[in-house]
Amino acid sequence: MNNFLVKKYNVPGPRYTSYPTVPYWNEEGISKSDWIKTFQDSFKESNTSKGISIYIHLPFCESLCTFCACHKHITRRHEVEIPYIESVLKEWEIYASLLPDKPLLRELHLGGGTPTFFQTKNLEKLIKGILKTTELHKDYEFSFEGHPNNTTKEHLQILYNLGFKRVSFGVQCYSEKVQKAIHRIQPFENVKNVTDWARAIGYTSTSHDLVFGLPFQTVDNIKNTILKTIQLRPDRISFYSYAHVPWVKGVGQRGFDNDDVPKGEIKRKLYEIGKQMLLDLGYVETGMDHFALPDDSLFKAFDNANMHRNFMGYTTNPTQLMIGLGMSAIGDSWYSFAQNDKTLKAYQERVEQKELPIIKGHLLTREDLTIRQHILNIMCHFKTSWQDESLQFRQLPQTLQRLEELEKDGLVIITADGLEVPKEARAFVRNICMAFDLYLVENKPDTQLFSMTV
Ligand SMILES: C[S@@+](CC[C@H](N)C(=O)[O-])C[C@H]1O[C@@H](n2cnc3c(N)ncnc32)[C@H](O)[C@@H]1O
Ligand code: SF4
Numbered sequence: 001m002n003n004f005l006v007k008k009y010n011v012p013g014p015r016y017t018s019y020p021t022v023p024y025w026n027e028e029g030i031s032k033s034d035w036i037k038t039f040q041d042s043f044k045e046s047n048t049s050k051g052i053s054i055y056i057h058l059p060f061c062e063s064l065c066t067f068c069a070c071h072k073h074i075t076r077r078h079e080v081e082i083p084y085i086e087s088v089l090k091e092w093e094i095y096a097s098l099l100p101d102k103p104l105l106r107e108l109h110l111g112g113g114t115p116t117f118f119q120t121k122n123l124e125k126l127i128k129g130i131l132k133t134t135e136l137h138k139d140y141e142f143s144f145e146g147h148p149n150n151t152t153k154e155h156l157q158i159l160y161n162l163g164f165k166r167v168s169f170g171v172q173c174y175s176e177k178v179q180k181a182i183h184r185i186q187p188f189e190n191v192k193n194v195t196d197w198a199r200a201i202g203y204t205s206t207s208h209d210l211v212f213g214l215p216f217q218t219v220d221n222i223k224n225t226i227l228k229t230i231q232l233r234p235d236r237i238s239f240y241s242y243a244h245v246p247w248v249k250g251v252g253q254r255g256f257d258n259d260d261v262p263k264g265e266i267k268r269k270l271y272e273i274g275k276q277m278l279l280d281l282g283y284v285e286t287g288m289d290h291f292a293l294p295d296d297s298l299f300k301a302f303d304n305a306n307m308h309r310n311f312m313g314y315t316t317n318p319t320q321l322m323i324g325l326g327m328s329a330i331g332d333s334w335y336s337f338a339q340n341d342k343t344l345k346a347y348q349e350r351v352e353q354k355e356l357p358i359i360k361g362h363l364l365t366r367e368d369l370t371i372r373q374h375i376l377n378i379m380c381h382f383k384t385s386w387q388d389e390s391l392q393f394r395q396l397p398q399t400l401q402r403l404e405e406l407e408k409d410g411l412v413i414i415t416a417d418g419l420e421v422p423k424e425a426r427a428f429v430r431n432i433c434m435a436f437d438l439y440l441v442e443n444k445p446d447t448q449l450f451s452m453t454v
Helices: 003-009 032-046 078-098 120-132 153-161 176-181 188-201 219-232 264-280 297-303 344-352 366-381 396-408 423-436 438-442
Strands: 052-058 104-112 135-146 164-172 205-212 236-241 290-292 308-310 313-315 322-325 330-332 336-340 358-363 383-385 413-415 418-420
Touching: 003 264, 003 423, 032 078, 032 336, 032 358, 052 078, 052 120, 078 120, 078 322, 078 344, 104 120, 120 153, 135 153, 153 164, 153 188, 164 188, 188 205, 188 219, 205 219, 205 264, 219 264, 236 264, 264 290, 264 423, 290 297, 308 366, 322 336, 366 383, 366 423, 396 413, 396 423, 423 438
Parallel strands: 052 104, 052 322, 104 135, 135 164, 164 205, 205 236
Antiparallel strands: 236 290, 308 313, 322 330, 330 336, 336 358, 383 418, 413 418
16 A cells, blocks of 8 residues: 555544444433433344344453553452452343343353453353353354463363353464563463364364554564464454554553554554465455454355444444443443443442443434444445435535545545445545544544554
8 A cells, every 4th residue: 555645544543343432422421221221122122133242341461461452450369350250240130130031142252351361160150140141042152352371271161161162362463572562471382272272172263363563563573473373374363453542541551662663654564564464375354454264254244244343343243232241341232332430449339239330321313323334334344325315414415525535545436325445445444434423523632532543
């Protein structure tokens, strides 16, 4: 991709795991009654057909990786495990009591933090507690995030027995210099062991998270990381752009200087080289930052236009309702979003009082819902259409005007009543979605809210 375009379009921009994006949610938040009403409506509309998703945030990590932008709680005290599991189950009890029927569970994801921080018996207690009050959808899919340095064979086996068939492992980069800078020593042997065990046990999809743009990372580091990764041939690879957001409270990105972080054209080159290697090695692109082998379900969902995107990232399960459990977890009822308290203490105290621990959220307007659909279409299928009247919105003519510039630069093809993103411009999907994002257009932020799009 030409350097001029990289320079021109390298601006702060959302990753669109939601629309509106979190900084633009209603200032006054969402009332508890609105959140309850909307998730109940969504449940009634979709439970018996699509089923529901549950995301459980397991925030603990033993050691801080200084590049990490996730909501985590660093501790070596494993006594936190049982009280936390109990809090999550209590939170689930509150939701279950507000749902009119038994939930049909289609998707369950354990994210973090580090789910494999927990002992297997505690994870088992958590999952069994959820399964006791749900029925399984015929196409159910359970997945979890494992840290290669503390995932054991027992974790993989017990979770498999409970229905988990997909696992993703954080790898990031195999360069020692980069690993030291991000305070995460990640031996290849550990990644190999967990990947081999997962396969031998029967997991149908194993994924590795790689990150480009980390401090001190070079082209050679990317090449070497991909060559090592390929020896293990994971079914999916997330090739994330390093989100440098040191100003975000609680993120704790430190241990390297701003100047140590590759930016602009240099960062883009890391991506382009990595992407080309993955394509040459038989992977296919399945959405922003994501690659899969052609027989993986994510590629099949992408190919059949069934892929969906929510706070968990890309998923093959197009559910309408996702309940988020745990500290900082975000729920999505399609008509609204709600986020839980971001501190462990406050989260646990509120659940203890049998209160839904939400701190903020957003009730989507009709216009939000229309634009959200376009953004999902672009992020998941690299195209959208406004032929149907229900997909037209107040600022469609102005949006088309904003897209003219991107069209001239070859980033988008505008058709009679829709648009398509050419293959070579897929890295710019965030910029294309930004033309639809009325909150961003109408309220340009004074300070930087988002990571750079390149
Ligand atoms: C919750 S972690 C994965 C599980 C486990 N904690 C681990 O580190 O192996 C989720 C993933 O988010 C990605 N990630 C975290 N911080 C990031 C950042 N600042 N920019 C891009 N990706 C990031 C990493 O690839 C990481 O593996
Ligand atoms: S990358 Fe994983 S292990 Fe490291 S701090 Fe983030 S969540 Fe924890």
